[in-house]
Amino acid sequence: MAEGAKSMDAIMALCKRRGFIYQASEIYGGINGFWDYGPLGAQLKKNLREAWWQDMIMNPCWGRKGPNGQRVRCVPVETRIVQHPKVWEASGHVGGFNDPMVDCKETKQRYRYDHVSVYVPSSGDAGDKPFFAFMKDSPSETKQLKKAEKAFGQVRTVPLTSMPVTDFAKVLAPDAEKVGSLTEPRQFNLMFKTYIGATASEDDKAYLRPETAQGIFVQFKNVVDTTRVKIPFGIGNTGTSFRNEVTPRNFTFRSREFDQAELEFFCHPSESVEWYKFWRDFRMEWWKSIGLAGENLILREHEKDELSHYSQGTSDVEYRFPFTAPGFGELEGIAHRGDYDLKQHQEHSKTKLQYFDATRGELAPNGQPKGEWYLPHCIEPAAGLDRGVLALICEGYTKDETRPSPEFLKLHPRLSPIKAAVFPLVAKDGMPEVAEKLHAELTEKFWRVGMIDFDEKQSIGKRYARMDEAGTPFCFTIDGQTLQDQTVTVRDRDTGKQDRIGIDKAGQFLVDRLGV
């Protein structure tokens, strides 16, 4: 790698040191899979969410036109973490959110239940001999085949799922020496359970949502009926989701509680593939625009055999995190979901979710279209905000031993929690007073988008270094010359270079660079 491998330990240390990310409940020993944001992290994440909201909902795709030649239109919703339990039955999360696994008690291997195959005798009766389990395309396949042929002669292959669990006692696991080491299949349901009502019983069972998207589908009809939206249009939803990950890992990357920013874009089936490509490309461009430009970001189109049965295309925006390198980790999935979700909810809720499109259908005698009822197809760009924050921090984290401040965070000015800092070069000769005035002025102007810092303590070098670690892009310094000609120096975080500008131009300088 050109810039050398970044150390995740160093990044995590900086995150804590500067107040970006803390372990949740740390003073109680921490809690696996949960992370809190400190002052700078909270602001950074808010800025990321805001950027998403602005560029997806308020001014979708920066005002550009979609494949239909018109401006992209999107509206927001905010739906609840707890929904009717049937929502998750309809969505498929209750049934198949995770695959059952079987464990081998002898080898401690874990296998996906539906991936294990078994050699059985063609005759069907194994007598007192074992069944030989194996994993396709693994060494166990040929090894077990030899044993099975020796035992039975003619063999055939059946999936483990077709065998009664009571027969597991006779199964020789793929890499085991003794028979009967496989546990019964265990269902891992990743959904958090909760109970509604103060006298909670099993009958009151509900779930914390595993994704925000379903809230959109469930309210699709209300949005169409009440807000004069016309297809094609999108509905955005952001918020917290929960998944009981088997293995929370890699800092905040796989957390059990995390925030998503999801858009469901509804369109006519005939235009869905074009919209899919449009969103896929825009979402990639968007991540680049906020600072993930470079070879660490890729758009990966799923292979045909990776696609869900209903999908005509899915791609992931993936970032090369230090812990995934040389591989990549998913930041966002852009999926063509067809009409799968609306159809599911239509069936389960017995509520008509079809859309009446007055611009389509045959022409009536008066020349107007008769209209067409259809279930819209849906394009789903679903981003992980915590993963986004982590990617921004990893990408921004830079180590350069030749600098006076060897560690710094190259955050895009639009995302940086502290937008600028104001320093008196020394805390005397009237400089603090001038600096405080500028600080107040800039705060007044920029508090909506981020913090403006003021610091007069210690040496100027330490103050620059602190701001470098916080990812603050610009520092204004009041010096002796300021008092004579009303100019200040502005220092660039990434280059350390300084320019001198009029003190009255500082605000405009930031406006030009913050993307506000």
Place this chain on the structure above:
RNA sequence: GCGGGUGUAGCUCAGUGGUAGAGCGUCAGCCUUCCAAGCUGAAUGUCGAGGGUUCAAAUCCCUUCGCCCGCUCCA
């Protein structure tokens, strides 16, 4: 869930049975006219937690929790 590693100040770590330490950071004062500079001083510790052995445990034993890595899995 399994295996390996690890846990001492905000951070990085030293401390192998006998008074809890260092560097950096932080804070205060002095100094200082541009890059973690210098001087002086200060604060900060359930030694991850619980139990055991011992006259005495950060140190030995058991249990447990968190984090990191691998397996597995996955957005």
